[in-house]
Every structure is written in C-alpha cells, then in structure tokens.
Amino acid sequence: MTDSAKPTLMVVDGHSLAYRAFFALPVENFTTKDNQHTNAIYGFLSMLVNLIKAEQPTHMAIAFDTSRHSFRTDQYPEYKATRSESPQEFRGQVPLLQDVLAAMSIPVLTKEGIEADDILATLSVQGAEQGYDVLLVSGDRDTIQLVNDKVTLLYPSVQGVSQLKRYDPATVHERYGVRPEQYPDIAALVGETSDNLPGVPKVGEKTAVKWLTQFGSLDELLERAEEIKGVVGGNLREHVEDVRRNRRLNRLLTDVELPVAPADLATAPIDAQAVRDIFARLEFRTLLPRVFDAVGASDESVHDEPAVAMPAPIESSVSELAQWLTDQSEELAVTLVTGGGEISRIGVASMTELRETDWSEATADALRSWLESDSAKVLNDAKPQVKALLRAGIRLGGLEYDTLLAGWLLRPSFPDKTLAHLVDRYLDERLPVADPTQLVPETDGATPSQEAWFTLRAAAALRDDVPESVATVLTDIELPTLLALADMEIAGVAVSHDVLSTFSGELAARTDGLATDAFALVGREFNLGSPKQLQEVLFEDLQLPKTRKTKTGYSTDAAVLADLQESNPHPFLDLLLQHREATKLRQIIESLDTAIRDDHRIHTTYVQTGSQTGRLSSTDPNLQNIPVRTEESRRIRSAFEVGEGYETLLTADYSQIEMRIMAHLSGDEGLIEAFNSGEDLHRFVGARVFGVEPSEVTSAMRTKVKAMSYGLVYGLSAFGLSKQLRIEQSEAKKLMLEYFARFGAVRDYLRASVVKAKEVGYTETIFGRRRPFPDLTSPNRVLRENAERAALNAPIQGSAADIMKIAVYEIHADLRAEGLRSRVLLQIHDELVVEVAPGEWDVTEKIVRTRMADAADLSVPLDVQVGRGHDWNEAAH
DNA sequence: TGAGTTCCGTA
DNA sequence: TTTACGGAACTCAT
Structure with missing residues (x-):
C-alpha cells in the first residue's frame, strides 16, 4: 500500500482487455487437453495479477459487456456494426474467466444494454466523490474522458497487454494536446472506425486539436463552422450532424444504476481451493503461485512439492531385486538404461518402493523369468528397451502400458514426447534433469528407478484422462504393434551394396554429362541444386516467364517446370529435370548405402508416434519412400534382397484400402x-x-x-x-x-x-x-x-493405419506361434515385405493373406495382392 | 552450428 | 486452392 491513507478503487474493462489478450497470445500454446482455448483467460489474468501486485488496490471490480446490443445501438443501429462478431473461441472463454474471478472473490459487473465502459464511468465518478483514488483499466480510448486528478487510466500500449500506459491529466494533454474531458470532442470530429462512427473527412487529430484550441469548445466550433476556410471547412459544415451524433454516442454514462457502491467492492480473501480447482481445469500451473503471491495468500500446495513424497532409490543386489520382484503383486514400472543398444542399468518402481542395480549377464539370468512373465509392467517408450532386451536374449512379457504412446494417443500433434513433459503435464511435477550444459551438474538427473516411479504415476494419471475407446486402441493395437515393430527393426532387410553402387556409378556419369550440357546451353556454370541461382538463370538469363511465387522468390519445382516447358519450350528445362531426377536417385542410394550395417542389412526405426493420423513413420533411413514410380528408379528396389538363410521375399499390399x-x-x-x-x-x-x-x-x-x-x-x-x-x-x-x-x-x-x-x-x-x-x-x-x-x-487414413497395424501384429504373432522362421521386415503403410524361410512359402502366404483380409470386418472385402521374388522389385510383380 | 526454406521421394 | 510423412541441399544468421 502507498503511504497515502486513501483507498484505491480499481475498475477494469474485462471485455476489452481479454479480447486484446486473445489476439496477443498464440492459441496453440493455450489449449487444454479437452480443446478448451485459454489464451484470453491466461493473458487477462496474467495482466491482472501484475496490476494487483503493483497497485495494491483496496477495492476492485471487473466490468463486462453483456452483448453487442446497447442503448447506443438503439440510438444508432450502425454503431459498431462493422465490427465482426467476436470469434466463438473468444466468447467461450468469457464465462470461464468470470468463474476464475468469482473464485478470486473479485466482483464481476454487467448490466443489460450498458457497455463495460459506462460501468467504469459511473464507478469512477462515485469513487472520486467518495474519496477514493480511482484506477481505470481499459483498452477503449473513450475512457480517456474520465481521467482527472483523482482518476487515472491504464491503457494497453501497442506492444501488448502486459505493457500498460498510465494516463493522468498531464499525460493526456501531452499526448493529445487537450484536457481529458475534451478528448471525446476530438474523437467526434475525427471519427472512430472501429465503432463505425465516421467523422469529418480529412480531419485528423492535429486539425481537431487546433480547432478546439481556437474555438474553446466543440459547441462553439460547430456554431461558427462557417469561419473555417477551404475544403475541410466545407467538410465540417457538411458533417456537423455526424459530429453531434458521434459526441452523443461517445459520452459515457456516469449514472448507471448499479447493485453495488464502491464501498461494496473491498477486496476479499480468495477461495484458494476453488482457484486451484479451476486452474487445474484450465491447466494453468505457473500462474497459480503468482496469483497467491499477488493477493498475499500463502498456499503450500503450489510450491512444487510432489503430491506424494518420492521414496529413496534402494541399490539392490541382483538376488535381492529378483526376490523383491517376485514378492510384488501390484503393477510395476521398469526403466532400462540403454546406450548403443546395450543395457547398462535397470530400475524398477512400485508406488512405494524404488529398486535398481547395474545390468550384467548375471542380472539378465536372475531377472529373466520375471521380465518374460505376464506380471504387469509399465514403461515409457518401451520399444528401444524391448529391443535391447531382445538382444540380451529376453522377450519382455506383461507390457501393460506405455506412457509415451498414451500421451501421443491423447495429443497426437504435440511435439514434446519426453517423460519430463508427461510428468509436467499430467502430474504437475518436475522430473529431475541434469543440466546438460554443466560438466559437473549441480542437479542430478533422475535415476532409473526414479524415472520408473514417475512413469508409473504418469500412467495412473493418463489412465484417468484417456477415453475408453482410446485406451482400447492402446491396448489392442499399439502395444501389440510395438512388440512386432521391435522384431522387425532388429531383423532389418538385406540390401546389396553392389547393386546400389553399380547404379550409383551410372547415375554419376549421367549427372555430370547433363550438367555440362546444361551449362553449355546457358553459357555459364552455376549450382543446379540452388533454387536461388536457378531462378537467376531461368528468369533473367533465359528470360522465361515468372512462375508461382514462394516465400523467397519464384518456384522452380517439377510441376512448374513442366508448365514452363509447355508454354515456353527450352531444351535447358529438360536437362534440368533429368538432372534433378538423377541426383535425387543418387542421394537416396547414398543414404541407403551408408545405412547398410555389418550384417549387410538396413535396420530402419519405425516411429510409432510419428504421425497425427496413426500411421507409422520410418527414419534412419526412411524405408517408406523408396522410389517405385519409374522403371529406372525401381532398380533401387531390386537392391532390397532376400537375406542369407531365407528363400524368397513376399510382398503383400491392400488394394485401394x-x-x-x-x-x-x-x-x-x-x-x-x-x-x-x-x-x-x-x-x-x-x-x-x-x-x-x-x-x-x-x-x-x-x-x-x-x-x-x-x-x-x-x-x-x-x-x-x-x-x-x-x-x-x-x-x-x-x-x-x-x-x-x-x-x-x-x-x-x-x-x-x-x-x-x-x-x-x-x-x-x-x-x-x-x-x-x-x-x-x-x-x-x-x-x-x-x-x-x-x-x-x-478417419480414413487413420482407419487404414489401424487395419494395417492389426494385420502386422497378428501376422507377427501367428508366425511365431507356428514356430516359423519367416518374418515381417517392412511396413509401407498399405504394403508389407516378408522374408520367407525355405519351405515356409505356403503357410506364410496363407497367414499373411488371411490376417490382412480379416483385420477388419467392413461392408466391402479387403483385397490383398501378394507377390513373390528374390528382390523387392521382382516380388512386386 | 542451427533454423528456415525448397524440393522431392513414398502411401 | 490435396492428406500423411522424412530428408537432402542450400541459404542466412549466429
């Protein structure tokens, strides 16, 4: 509080400030998991909290408009008529914001047919009369008229809602050249586009101020309008009625009947629990402590302490750990520390106990039976851990939940897929992380059993949030698919270095020749791969017509070049297209060749959370975009061969799924x-x-x-x-x-x-x-x-992805259950590549055909095309 | 070194 | 003014 004994009354125009916040904050950062937008609420509260802290008001109220309809629209139907309706995303936030304010015990004032600014005007007059220092906060310029010795206006600056400019009579005069009560006169003359109130043409702020200074008042000016010379004088005389109307409409009501008086607006203690509840629903975290701080309330729950105290990790011997595991009856979380595909440590957690130990062959032997058993296990990002176990000769059993997959299924568009984020979002706690910028970090990262503990608790929180149908997708589709993908990635696909390098050599000779010919046509050498240099050549040197615009210039993509070739044939275009094609193939070959491992196979990684539709994606290298469209490019596919010890490749694809x-x-x-x-x-x-x-x-x-x-x-x-x-x-x-x-x-x-x-x-x-x-x-x-x-x-792409995933894990499971060596290698959205062991063709083909055809029961049959061959290209025929 | 852009391969 | 991806090369700023 200031040293003045005077109470401070703060009245805020909630509507105008929330609306500014709505446009100032990117909505994608402020959307809850139920898709409730919260940017306006957040922005408004953030500003309000700062204000309360800085101004320490003793009395407070927030005024809102009720609707577009007001006494002003009654008088002048065009008032604000050009203003487009506020978007639904904004309007939906207003009631929630009012709920928050109620929880904070801040009165919300509205009145039918009256705008928020009129409420501000009325309270400011009452407050000033009754001896308050009045602070108005509004984004509407009309409130400038209310400023006087006792009334200060805080107005958002152009920079945004967080920066408020303080207007007292002196600052108003400095900025507008008139006294505050004269501001509406200026506005009436100039007009207000946003309110659809046209003013006098060619009259801006400068002219308006000059006239008002010269004539002393608006009435005087309008009386003696004939004294103004020139075009503006004529304009003024023609628009006298408009000016009078504007002045009538921009006068704020100071006598609105309100159910409260300033004295009723004394700040009251907030309802801490209600605030916590609604903030949880809005998923505001950082704002909570700021609110409590601003109102001087204390709240122990906001100080980052976990809801449950974390038990200390217990370093166990292998035998102790094995014994402990068999003693547990509840679901446990497991975290394996892997690096280079090898396991170095294992941590296990129940809700109440954390155990961990180094990994060794002895560990593997001792824990094998538990790891392979059906005992329920929760992991975060299980696939790499499942793969590491497989390499250690252990097939993980009892995988009940993967928090990474659950988080992705809830919000497939969210880019941050770390455990730290899940802990933050679903537990509202912070996963300890070591500072990677420090050689000797001040803070330790979580140990494996601690990570497991957070995983277990995140899983519990996620289960509360995941709708039943989505939970079924996780259990019945994604988790079985994960296990199949782990085997597919470990298996890899055999690729012939020789086939690739022969082709690459031919392409190299060709690209060189094409480049030489192209340079000869243009008359100079340049980088054919640089869109920028290419534009110079096409549109300046060769004077070809400009094409579709891009952010940085004009497009030179294949479609555009084909159009150009049609309208302005030039031999250079052909060479360029051929050069592009050949270099692209070389690139692909190069990346494939470097990906061939010592076992002569390429092991891609399927990213199960890699799409928003449910499809897989493939990386390092991407085996889902191997060329197929042209005869020549299919030579790359012919490098994908059946591996040693196997008889043939089988391809199976859904037609028109x-x-x-x-x-x-x-x-x-x-x-x-x-x-x-x-x-x-x-x-x-x-x-x-x-x-x-x-x-x-x-x-x-x-x-x-x-x-x-x-x-x-x-x-x-x-x-x-x-x-x-x-x-x-x-x-x-x-x-x-x-x-x-x-x-x-x-x-x-x-x-x-x-x-x-x-x-x-x-x-x-x-x-x-x-x-x-x-x-x-x-x-x-x-x-x-x-x-x-x-x-x-x-729904269409996603359903197709679901169907293929079901087919993949069923085929995978069948092949294993039948004791066959044949195995699924690749999935390319609607196609599978299977490596068939000697003598297993018939049974494998049958499994693949029936599992794919029966993966879903639709009102039309699922048609499956099967091919057989020594390499991928041959098998496609 | 990294972010942004353009282009292009697949289903 | 056609959905979903991953990745290479180039450009420009740091």
Whole structure:
C-alpha cells in the first residue's frame, strides 16, 4: 500500500482487455487437453495479477459487456456494426474467466444494454466523490474522458497487454494536446472506425486539436463552422450532424444504476481451493503461485512439492531385486538404461518402493523369468528397451502400458514426447534433469528407478484422462504393434551394396554429362541444386516467364517446370529435370548405402508416434519412400534382397484400402457395389460417371475418375483437380458434379464427418483412435479450411493405419506361434515385405493373406495382392 | 552450428 | 486452392 491513507478503487474493462489478450497470445500454446482455448483467460489474468501486485488496490471490480446490443445501438443501429462478431473461441472463454474471478472473490459487473465502459464511468465518478483514488483499466480510448486528478487510466500500449500506459491529466494533454474531458470532442470530429462512427473527412487529430484550441469548445466550433476556410471547412459544415451524433454516442454514462457502491467492492480473501480447482481445469500451473503471491495468500500446495513424497532409490543386489520382484503383486514400472543398444542399468518402481542395480549377464539370468512373465509392467517408450532386451536374449512379457504412446494417443500433434513433459503435464511435477550444459551438474538427473516411479504415476494419471475407446486402441493395437515393430527393426532387410553402387556409378556419369550440357546451353556454370541461382538463370538469363511465387522468390519445382516447358519450350528445362531426377536417385542410394550395417542389412526405426493420423513413420533411413514410380528408379528396389538363410521375399499390399474404408464409412451403395462386383474400381466408377459400359471406359476416363476418387480422400477442390489433370476448371467442376450425382452418399458422409468433428472437437477412426481439431472453429479461414481437409482425411487414413497395424501384429504373432522362421521386415503403410524361410512359402502366404483380409470386418472385402521374388522389385510383380 | 526454406521421394 | 510423412541441399544468421 502507498503511504497515502486513501483507498484505491480499481475498475477494469474485462471485455476489452481479454479480447486484446486473445489476439496477443498464440492459441496453440493455450489449449487444454479437452480443446478448451485459454489464451484470453491466461493473458487477462496474467495482466491482472501484475496490476494487483503493483497497485495494491483496496477495492476492485471487473466490468463486462453483456452483448453487442446497447442503448447506443438503439440510438444508432450502425454503431459498431462493422465490427465482426467476436470469434466463438473468444466468447467461450468469457464465462470461464468470470468463474476464475468469482473464485478470486473479485466482483464481476454487467448490466443489460450498458457497455463495460459506462460501468467504469459511473464507478469512477462515485469513487472520486467518495474519496477514493480511482484506477481505470481499459483498452477503449473513450475512457480517456474520465481521467482527472483523482482518476487515472491504464491503457494497453501497442506492444501488448502486459505493457500498460498510465494516463493522468498531464499525460493526456501531452499526448493529445487537450484536457481529458475534451478528448471525446476530438474523437467526434475525427471519427472512430472501429465503432463505425465516421467523422469529418480529412480531419485528423492535429486539425481537431487546433480547432478546439481556437474555438474553446466543440459547441462553439460547430456554431461558427462557417469561419473555417477551404475544403475541410466545407467538410465540417457538411458533417456537423455526424459530429453531434458521434459526441452523443461517445459520452459515457456516469449514472448507471448499479447493485453495488464502491464501498461494496473491498477486496476479499480468495477461495484458494476453488482457484486451484479451476486452474487445474484450465491447466494453468505457473500462474497459480503468482496469483497467491499477488493477493498475499500463502498456499503450500503450489510450491512444487510432489503430491506424494518420492521414496529413496534402494541399490539392490541382483538376488535381492529378483526376490523383491517376485514378492510384488501390484503393477510395476521398469526403466532400462540403454546406450548403443546395450543395457547398462535397470530400475524398477512400485508406488512405494524404488529398486535398481547395474545390468550384467548375471542380472539378465536372475531377472529373466520375471521380465518374460505376464506380471504387469509399465514403461515409457518401451520399444528401444524391448529391443535391447531382445538382444540380451529376453522377450519382455506383461507390457501393460506405455506412457509415451498414451500421451501421443491423447495429443497426437504435440511435439514434446519426453517423460519430463508427461510428468509436467499430467502430474504437475518436475522430473529431475541434469543440466546438460554443466560438466559437473549441480542437479542430478533422475535415476532409473526414479524415472520408473514417475512413469508409473504418469500412467495412473493418463489412465484417468484417456477415453475408453482410446485406451482400447492402446491396448489392442499399439502395444501389440510395438512388440512386432521391435522384431522387425532388429531383423532389418538385406540390401546389396553392389547393386546400389553399380547404379550409383551410372547415375554419376549421367549427372555430370547433363550438367555440362546444361551449362553449355546457358553459357555459364552455376549450382543446379540452388533454387536461388536457378531462378537467376531461368528468369533473367533465359528470360522465361515468372512462375508461382514462394516465400523467397519464384518456384522452380517439377510441376512448374513442366508448365514452363509447355508454354515456353527450352531444351535447358529438360536437362534440368533429368538432372534433378538423377541426383535425387543418387542421394537416396547414398543414404541407403551408408545405412547398410555389418550384417549387410538396413535396420530402419519405425516411429510409432510419428504421425497425427496413426500411421507409422520410418527414419534412419526412411524405408517408406523408396522410389517405385519409374522403371529406372525401381532398380533401387531390386537392391532390397532376400537375406542369407531365407528363400524368397513376399510382398503383400491392400488394394485401394482407403476407398474401401470410404465405401464402408459412407455406406454408398454404388461404391459398395463397385467393390463387390469384382470389376476394376476405376473402370466401374468411370462407367457410372460417364454413363457407358465398363468395357467402353477409355484410359482417359479412367485416369479422371481415379484422380477424383483419390482426391476425395484429401478434400480436393475443383481447382486442384483441374491442375492435376491439366484440364479446365469448368470441366473439373463438371466431373465432380457427375461423380457426386452417382456417388452422393460419399459427399454426404464427408460433409457430415467434418460437421461432427466441429461439434465434438475431434475425429475418430473405426477403431476409436481420436485426433483433435481445435482449428475447425477458427475465425481464420485458412486455418479453418486446412483443418477441415485434414479432418476429412483423418478417419480414413487413420482407419487404414489401424487395419494395417492389426494385420502386422497378428501376422507377427501367428508366425511365431507356428514356430516359423519367416518374418515381417517392412511396413509401407498399405504394403508389407516378408522374408520367407525355405519351405515356409505356403503357410506364410496363407497367414499373411488371411490376417490382412480379416483385420477388419467392413461392408466391402479387403483385397490383398501378394507377390513373390528374390528382390523387392521382382516380388512386386 | 542451427533454423528456415525448397524440393522431392513414398502411401 | 490435396492428406500423411522424412530428408537432402542450400541459404542466412549466429
């Protein structure tokens, strides 16, 4: 408190400040796991807390607008009419913010037909009369008129909500050149675009101030308007009525009837538990201690102490540990410290006890039976640990939960997939981490059993949050898949260095030749791989027409170059395209070759949490983007061979799985019939769309409906379709209309699924996997439409991913259960590559075919194509 | 050394 | 103005 004995009354325009916060803070950082946006609430509270701490008000209230309707709109319907409606994401936050304020015992004032600023005006007058120092906080300039010796205005500066500028009469005069009560006169003359109040044309602040100084008052000025010369004088005379109206509307009411008087607004103790509860719901953590600090309340629960005290890790001998493990009846968490694929230490935790020991062969022997048993185990990021155990000859049993996978299933878009983040988010505690920048860290990182303990507790918290359908996806799809992937990664795939290097040599000779020829055509040498230098050559040296713009210049991608070749043929373009193609192949070969390990095989890593749809991704190297489209590029696939001790490779792929899912989900009778007819899909669809017999469908017709069918799944537009097929947009539009005339249920389904997603905030696959889409209700059209297309696609791509995962783990399990050596090696979204041991072809093929076909029970059959060959290319035929 | 951009390979 | 990925090369700033 200040040394003045005077009480301070602080009145805040909640609406205008929360609205500023809404636009100032990126919404993606402020979204709870239920997809509740909280950026406006957070920003407002953050500012409020700072204010309370700095100003120490003795009395306080927050005023809100009730609706767009007010006495001003009654008088002048156009008032604020150009202001677009505040977005739903904002409006949804206001009631929550008011709940928070209630918990903080801060009165919220609203009155039907009255704007927040009028409440501020009324309280400021009452407060000043009754001997308070009045502090107004508002983002609306009209409140400047309220400033006087007893009333100070805090107004957000351009930099943002956190910076408030303090206006007393002197600062107002300094800034606007008039006394505060004259500010509305200026505003009336100049007009206020944001309120849709036009002023006098060509009159800005400077002119307005000059006139007011000259004539002393607005009334005087309007009386003697004929004395003003020139165009502005004419403008003023023509707009006298507008000015009077503006002045009428921007006068704030100082006599609003309120249920409270300043004396009723004395600050009261906050309801600590209520604040904690609502902050937990809003997932605010750092704000909680700031609130308690600002209001001078103490709260022990906010000081980072774990809800449960962490037991001290017990260093155990191997035999003690083995004994302890068999004594436990509850689920345990396990953490293996691995490095270079080797295990160095193991930690195990129950809720109450932490045990750990170094890993050695003796450890492996002693713990094997427990590790392989069905005893329930929880791990975080189990796959690398499962692999390390497999290398040590132990097959982990009883894997009940993986917190990494659970966290990803809840929020597939969240990039931070560390245990530290899960602990932070779901336990609201901090996982101890060693400071990596210090040679001798001041703080120790968590030991393995401590990590296990946090994992166990994070799992409990996650189980509370994960909806049942998602929990089923984790248990029935992801965990079994994890075990299959571990074996696939360890198996790897045999790749011939010789085949690769022969091809690479040929390509090297070719790229050199192409570059030489290209430089000769241009007349100088440059870096063909540099988009920047290439632009100089294309658009300056060769004077080709400018293409599609990119952030940094003009595009030179393959599609653009093909367009250029059509409109402005130039031999250089051809050479460039060929050079690109050949260098790309060389790159791919190079990365594959360096990835071949001593066992002559490549071991990719499947990232189970690598996509937002449920697909896998593949890294180091990526084996899901090996070229296949051109005859030549398929030579790379021929380097992927059957390994030693095996007989042949088997490839199996789902044909048109996404269209089949579409048929199933939409229930479109035409599409279902297409798949049941046995006819080629695109031929069947083409016949329907173009009204001809299937035998009469030309390849051009087939190409068109094929592009249309595939495009559907992506939310393709007529524009995109025309671009892809290189046809007129009108023709593309016609094609879409014809298509939907025959397969209308498809369109109905796609539309309905986006509407549903908008309602519930997420999409769902056939098996219950969810993907949240907060942007579906975004006021930003680009964001919203992007989200709509992704939401259209997610259930389809995701269901296909679910089906393939089910097939993979069932095939994996069957092969093992039958005691076969044949094994799954690769998964490329809708294709599997299997290595078949001598004599096992028939049984393996049968398992693969039936498990893939039966992975889901849809209203159309799942068609599986199987191929056999010595290498991947051959097996694809 | 690292972030951002462009381009391109796959399903 | 077509979904989902990983990765190489280049550019520019640090």
